Amino acid sequence: MSKPYNITGLKGLHPRLEIRDLAKDEVQFTLFINALDTIKQPDYRPKPARFQELGGIHGLPYEKWSGDPEAPDSMPNGIWGGYCNHQSVLFPVWHRPYVLSVEQSIGEAAIRLAKRWTEDTEHVDEATRAKWIDAAERLRFPFWDWTSQETLDKGLPDVLKPQVFQFTLPDGTKTDPIENPLSFHRFGNVQPDGFKDQIFKTSMQQDQAMSYFKSWTRTYRWPSSNVSPIEDYVKINALLQGGEKDVGSVRQLRSQIGNLFCYPAPGETEEHQRPSIWDEFSNSLFTPDKAGWDGYGCGSIEIPHNKVHLVVGGLGDMANNDYAGFDPIFYLHHCNIDRILAFWEYTYNKFWVAEGYYKKGGDGKPIPFTQPEGTWDEANNADINENSELQPFRTASGDYWKPKDTRFPNKPDTLHTGYTYPDIVATVNGEERRVSLSNPLPESDEKVHECKATIQAHFGVLEKHSIGNLTLIESHAAIPKGHGIVPNYRRFYTFVELVNHAFSGSYSLQLLYKDKVVGTFDVLTRSDATQCASCRIRRKAGGHVRGVIDIPDEVVEDIIQSQSENIGDSPEVETIADAIKSQINVRLVNAGGNILADAVGQPGVPGLGSQSAPGTQLEATIRPVMRLGSAQAGRKLSTKLTMDGPASKLGITYFNHASHGEFLVGDREWKSV
Template sequence: MSRYYLITGRKDTGGSYDRLEIEELQKNQKQFTLFILAYLVLQGRDPESVTGERYPIKVPPAASFPELAGIHGLPFAEWLGDRKNEADFNPNDSKDTHPVPSRFGGYCNHGSVVFPTWHRPYVMAIEQAIGDIATGIADEFAKKLEQEKSEANAWKQAAKELRFPFWDWAAKKVQTEGVPVVLTCDKVMIYLPQNRSIEVDNPLEFYGFKSIPDGFEDEVLDPSNPEATAYFKEWTRTFRYAPSTPTPNGSNTAKLNEKIKERAPQIRCQVSDLFTVGLKGTPSLVWDEFSNHTTESLRKMDYYNINSLEGIHDTMHDTIGGNGHMTDPNYAGFDPIFFLHHCNVDRLLAFWEYVYPEYYMGKGYPHGKKMYPFTQSRGTYNLVYNSQLVGDTPLAPFRTGDSQYWTSDKARFLDGKYYCYPEVAGVKIGKDITDKERIEARKKLQEYYGVDKPQPIQVGGNMTRLPYDFHVPAPQKIPKGYEVVKDFRRMVIVVQTPEFAFNGPYSIEMYFKNTSTGTEEYVGVVAVFARPDRSPCRGCISRREGGSIIRGIIPIPLNIIEGIITSLANTPNVADSEPNLEELIANELKENLNGKIVDRNGNEVGSAKGSIEVADEDSLSRNIVPDITLISSAAMRSNSHNGDGPIEWADWLNHGKVFKQDSSWKKA
């Protein structure tokens, strides 16, 4: 027997079964019952007092919920599933402890090309733990159903097919319905053998700590503002959007739903964008931009200007957590929703690598005539600073055998993982697929998640036209074999911001002032999923201010563009003079875009408005303000599909900084 907790997935279940969306799993009464009971057992919340059933299931210490949750961040201790006599990290060695932030921020790989692949065996670990418990519970049920063989077998089969569920936070219904009730309610209904239904505590709503893990600290976001504290050291359970008090009554689900409904269109658009990358890119460069929010290898001319999978993931952490555990990398793993969130991140990865199998990190990226390896600049428990990252770099602490770790090469694709995902818009991972079908699959996935398309609008009288139907300059840089989508350019905000600028997680929200109505319209957000640092040394603060840069993309919603066009078209002499419309729109946007930097609790840290400058004594330090630019692109489709293939973006133009001066940012 191995002394390690090996991550093999649900290897002994006889095949591969779909991970279901959480609300679909809820419709499958037996699987859902086993999942809920298993999650309660994993969390140490014995359901016996409610169900009257004993579940004598022995959970390996390494597979307990606090152990699995702690892999991601705090308590910054060696995982019991990968105990070694000697760790690469030495708490007494200044090379490990002196840099800020200290390189042991847990095992998790953020801001690197292995972000997607590292999290795959992580989700498999909890899937394996839940599945093993569910199998034990089903066996207990079967013992009591000796006279009802068919029901006994049905429970065993349900346990065999059970896979960890995902929550598709980019589904269209999220904009109107918000978070599924099953993720926020106190109790859930389960269905025991012999048609017994009963309500039990919901293990998806929160995790209750048996004791506060080592290292948990209250995070004081603003010493002058008592409403800006996350009481991680005091809170005895996980929260979402908690009030700033040591004893909240519960999570603020109404605020969570309000925030996610507001951001839902942006999330859908960004997910759709993942599938707009063409098929002629340099594999390692494309993978770098897709996989993480720092894009180590890319120059400005190399970007496809899509948001990264990690960037979308960051926004969801911020959106779900608010002033709560999910917003902070140190604590996020303890919210039970964390794993459903990451299961969906893995699902998007699975569809992406299915239609883009050639894009991957490989052995590094080209620059000139040389190849350079990717690196993990900040290190992890098992990787020192600037360790090279290649396909066979160990993804510690997850082992496949006593002497082998998972690697990105092994984690890549779903083959041999014993799970899959339900089809989306007719696209089913695992089916043999031709190059032509891959292109068709990209179009289906784009349209399912709502790719930007020009729509007819009303412009004066009864005249209907496309949004950009009075003069758009002909694109200059369209690849051979493509057709331009006529009279359409897409406007995008590019945000580059220091990761450790505000001592923890923060977000940059963009708004547009509608001059016709006088109201502010929400544009989008870039969330920074950063750990806090408490080091008082001035040199450390300086390095933090000049640290790694997060890059995020905010597509301008089409309704805002259409509103500007309608206003311009109804302005005397504008439409008739055939101006350069994209520049008119860009100027209108830059004049009326407002930015806000907010902390995890929604408190404003800084703001900027159009071209307004701020006196030095009132402005944020120029070392920590974000760089925000406005760019636009043409849309095109491949001729090989009769002009009806998936959308791709091309002919990018830079319209300059949104805020003219760094001194535009005013301190709150």
């Protein structure tokens, strides 16, 4: 029996760079690309560090990872249910050692390459040798920032697209040309066990499409539905940047990530709420009713995570969790998720899963979270807390990683993982401000709000103004202590609940205004044929995912202007809500963009069709649940400043949430078209 491949991280503390920044460093990029290509080779040693072995942890082939050969298994002999930790409070922390495992493998390979390329001292001087060895030791896995202005302007980084690279080595010679290992992964002569073609067709869908996973010998991004497909990078860029048909995913992603930093400061919450805030933030199956509160409407990190999977994947590997781990972009994407997590846990360092949540008015004892329906190694509703084992990843001591081991990875008092992230920088109140993970943790509420303001400014959600130049008639709800409201402003959003496995694969709910997609809620799942034990049980139980879709402020303003005769100059909030519900249309589409169902109405009722249109009424058990909500926005007042001054640029917090009832009004119903 082989020994475990322990995930310890690399020596020294160095930043993970954005992939476009890493590509500017000629030496490090040469090492990174060649190291990634090296660990992809079928004969690479050690076996657990091979790219394909690591990719198989996330889904197929549903075998024990060779890096943890003696793992316990509660499943029957010959059956392996996978390591699924999605839609769980463990979602972001389980993926942290997962990305670290790939970083460790590439780092080890890069150091060996640097030493081999510089061992000929006759042609490589000592300064050059030291430069390359140092570059290899500093190399960390990069992230792709899908919220950046550069992604909005230019789409997917060119370095992630198919091309051929050739590099200059330390002795001045050239490498052989190699296919870009970031653009896909080739499986070689033997495909992993369990790969199956997936048909995107249901009783509600006329058009069908096929993902030929069994026939494809490599991974694909937005492939055509063919055995020999063509990848549509133009489509990926259009989805990221937007156009005539949609506002662009980058804009929504920026808003979604910015909203994650709109939670209140710890001192503005009660002790019993804090683990439940982690629940709401960490996954799309949060259940705030457990803790006796209604949530904050700030969203979950799992929702933008899902969106990127579908934007990049289409009918390809990234849109199906059974195959996603084999696409190299998966790790650049999850490295960015980990970066966002790092800044969130730095800002909100008192919000944590801990030992569980607390009932308001209860006995003060923590109630552990549970893994719905269990996983491959856990019983149904097994307790989950900061001491749960994050299998199959083992630490240097040989024990399994635990959630508490993953916290603040660059801090000396926790497990040393060898990486950090560049500062987040933004202009606030006319001054450049930054949030650095190397600084002391923000302990006071005011320090938390300062962090919030910088990060919100970075993601473009700090500026909130009066909508439509109106004077809103607000209820006399309480304003949080020490806050001032943003006058005549409300954030409108749709609370969505979808059945995770409704359509035998990943799919999206789209909001449309004037036939343009203005927001989506994306469900990332596996096919009906998956061997994932917890996924199959959740599907049988009809598991739901929940989250929010913001109605963009500019859309709200346009609706107010177009409906001015009905709304007036001093409207009740409910009047605006009714106008929004009458003007926004809704539809469901599959991972390939084909329409599954529309919310249609009788003639005269807004909708994308009419009841006379062909189609089948959507089954009641899989119909989306949608409610329109809204909230006021407030800013923390500095002890030194007033609302008339720069304090108006302190961090946004949403409060006084209101529910405006079911989103679909009139005689609408869900039908296929």
